[in-house]
Every structure is written in C-alpha cells, then in structure tokens.
Amino acid sequence: MSPENITVAIAVPLSSELVERIKSAHPTVTVRYEPELLPPERFPADHAGDPAFKRTAEQEARYWKMLRSADVLYGFPNEDAQGLASISSSPKLRWIQAMAAGAGGTVKAANLSPSDLARITVTSSAGVHALPLAEFAMLGILNGFKGTVALAADQAAKHWPELRSPTRLLSGSNVVIAGLGEIGLETARLARALGMNVSGTKRNVEAIDGIDVVTDTAGLPDLVATADVLINTLPGTPYTEKLINSKIFNAMKPGTILINVGRGTVVDEEDLLAALNNGQLSYACLDVFAEEPLPTNSELWSHPLVLVSPHCSALSAAENRLIAERFIENLTRFQADEELLHPVDSVYFY
Structure with missing residues (x-):
C-alpha cells in the first residue's frame, strides 16, 4: 500500500480540533470525518457517545459506506463487538486504533475469523491511561x-x-x-x-x-x-x-x-x-x-x-488528546510499514 493512498475513517466521537491535528500531522492521508454521523459525547472521552442518538436510514448507510472505504479506522464501529464483527469483512481494512486499553475483550467477543485476525491489526490505547x-x-x-x-x-x-x-x-x-x-x-x-x-x-x-x-x-x-x-x-x-x-x-x-x-x-x-x-x-x-x-x-x-468505583478511574479530560497523539504516532509507523505500538494479541486477546 502506498503511504499516499491511505484512507482513515473516524468511527467514534472526536472533536474537530483533534481531527485537524491528525490531518495536519499526516497531510498525505485522506481522513474521513462526518460528525453528524457520530453520537455526541456526554463527557470527555465518551467514545460510545449518547445512547439516545439514532441515525436515520440514510445516515446509517453513509456511516457504513464511510467506514468500508477506509484502510484504517479510528475506533470500533459503534464502539462495540458487533460493529467490529460487521466491519471485519471489509477487504480494504488493515488496522483499527481502539479507544480502550483493554480492547482485547471486544476483539475476542467479535469472534473474527482467523484470516480477518491475521489481516486486521487492532491496537489498543494501553499506556494512555x-x-x-x-x-x-x-x-x-x-x-x-x-x-x-x-x-x-x-x-x-x-x-x-x-x-x-x-x-x-x-x-x-x-x-x-x-x-x-x-x-x-x-x-x-x-x-x-x-x-x-x-x-x-x-x-x-x-x-x-x-x-x-x-x-x-x-x-x-x-x-x-x-x-x-x-x-x-x-x-x-x-x-x-x-x-x-x-x-x-x-x-x-x-x-x-x-x-x-x-x-x-x-x-x-x-x-x-x-x-x-x-x-x-x-x-x-x-x-x-x-x-x-x-x-x-x-x-x-x-x-x-x-x-x-464505576470503572471510571482511567477517565481524564486529557484522554482524547492522548489517544489522538498515540494514533498520530502509530499512523507514521503504519505508513512506513513498521510495527505498530500496542497491538492486541490475536491469540490471548490482551
């Protein structure tokens, strides 16, 4: 894959400011970001977004079309295992940057085929938290x-x-x-x-x-x-x-x-x-x-x-920025065909 022909799709809520940081750091990469297709955050680093948010049928089709056009995803589709399972058949997809440090549980729950696990690298946000x-x-x-x-x-x-x-x-x-x-x-x-x-x-x-x-x-x-x-x-x-x-x-x-x-x-x-x-x-x-x-x-x-504590100790106002910075670094590695930081083990799922 040519470093100039990479398409990234933002699958989860993210501020336009951080999207622009990703674009500025990698001007040759096409970054697809349609905020009206993403649920609003209820608090900083609310990666799943407001559960009351619903796409129209037309928006749902646009969302999945955007994701299936990408080589790289920022976040799991709908931030769940079902979304990951649905996108795994996309032939272009090579890498997903997960929002969670413990992303292995979602990867395991998605029950991906061995060929999809071999083709798609999932990197976690381990260390960010x-x-x-x-x-x-x-x-x-x-x-x-x-x-x-x-x-x-x-x-x-x-x-x-x-x-x-x-x-x-x-x-x-x-x-x-x-x-x-x-x-x-x-x-x-x-x-x-x-x-x-x-x-x-x-x-x-x-x-x-x-x-x-x-x-x-x-x-x-x-x-x-x-x-x-x-x-x-x-x-x-x-x-x-x-x-x-x-x-x-x-x-x-x-x-x-x-x-x-x-x-x-x-x-x-x-x-x-x-x-x-x-x-x-x-x-x-x-x-x-x-x-x-x-x-x-x-x-x-x-x-x-x-x-x-309701599994909230990792949350901080800086989390979105830190994950975006991790993604920017990993995208540099991806373009250079280098090993990505914090890949999820496809056997033990951690």
Whole structure:
C-alpha cells in the first residue's frame, strides 16, 4: 500500500480540533470525518457517545459506506463487538486504533475469523491511561492507610471519638503490583515517590530498576506474605481469571489492602468478600468487577470496607488528546510499514 493512498475513517466521537491535528500531522492521508454521523459525547472521552442518538436510514448507510472505504479506522464501529464483527469483512481494512486499553475483550467477543485476525491489526490505547490509573491506586492506598472510611462515618454521625486512632505510614511500607506493564510501572513510580518499597510480577521475568523483586505469577503468594498493599493491573485473560483468590488472600498478613485497576475477572469476588470479613483484608478499592455494571445484589456495594468505583478511574479530560497523539504516532509507523505500538494479541486477546 502506498503511504499516499491511505484512507482513515473516524468511527467514534472526536472533536474537530483533534481531527485537524491528525490531518495536519499526516497531510498525505485522506481522513474521513462526518460528525453528524457520530453520537455526541456526554463527557470527555465518551467514545460510545449518547445512547439516545439514532441515525436515520440514510445516515446509517453513509456511516457504513464511510467506514468500508477506509484502510484504517479510528475506533470500533459503534464502539462495540458487533460493529467490529460487521466491519471485519471489509477487504480494504488493515488496522483499527481502539479507544480502550483493554480492547482485547471486544476483539475476542467479535469472534473474527482467523484470516480477518491475521489481516486486521487492532491496537489498543494501553499506556494512555497509565497515569490516571496510577493516581487512583494512590487514592486507594491513602484511603486504606489513613482510615478515611472511619473518618467519613464519624463525620456523618457528627461523632468526635474520645480515643483517636493512629494511621499507617506509606513510607517504608511494602506494595506488590500484579502486572508490571506500563500501568504497573507508572503505579510503581508514584508509590516509590511516597517512600514505598515496590515488588511485582511480570510474565517475562527480568530485573527492573527501582523494583525490589520481580517474579512471575507463581511467585505472587510469596510476595504478598510481606505486603501491606496488593495492586492488580493485569488484563482479563483465561490465564489471569480468578488469579487473585483464597490462595493469595490466605498468604497475606492480616490487614492488607487490595486495589484493582486491572480487570474484575482477575479477582475471585467470593474469596475477596471472605478475606474482607475475616480480616485478611482491611480495605479494598475496586474500579473493576467481574460483571459490569456491578449487580445491585452484590455485597460489595454495601460492604463497609470497600470503595466501589464505576470503572471510571482511567477517565481524564486529557484522554482524547492522548489517544489522538498515540494514533498520530502509530499512523507514521503504519505508513512506513513498521510495527505498530500496542497491538492486541490475536491469540490471548490482551
């Protein structure tokens, strides 16, 4: 494919300013953008857009015609697996830049054929969300160490306790990060800045500057035995499903804190509740769950030692800009026939 004959179609809501940045960075690329065919954002980085938005029959035909004319898509059609499955038969399509860091789940759900998986590269936005997720993890650590649950309860009751409770120091404490990828490394950087000792797991074990111990997941029970905090950043795959379970919780010392900014399927939620109730865990800060939205009958909603966040910790006002900048860099690589950043694994879907 000639670098001058590439057509990009914007499949998801994006500001005209960022579309112009893409065009300016790659003036030889044809960028197709028809905002009237895209649902309006309800908040920054609302990639699916307003669910009340409906195209007319004429607009629906134009939308799919635009997408099928493209070699490259910015976002999944309609931002869902069904849209991806529908566009996969387009013979021109070679690459899709996904909006999500965990785009593998959508690719897997689309059930693409082996030939389509080989022909179409899907790149994720992994790493774009590293800083907001790492900051959210620090929020969880501070909540757990500084007893904000009790403070909020006392404030609500207008209760000034006769005996004040001491808090725990982050400095000198031990944090274990399950998954030392980009999110995990950014989390480690912030934890070290607060004086914490950091260890963690990595699929390919190797020494990492500033990380005390690096092991694979088989070594996780030994790591958590001396940990004050366990932070999960792992993706959801068949190999990580319920990886953090009673075996891991029972290996912890009582009072450990759990933070999950990876995928909800990594944590066995029944075992998590048991660990909260028996004192192995003193607090859990959860942004992700095995089923989302979290069912209303889940005990996690009302548990006094749990913070439930509706999978929003990665959201930031800068997200759209950061993904567009990632896309611009990857488009340069695509034109030069170089390896793209953060491709989704077509076998393990992460």
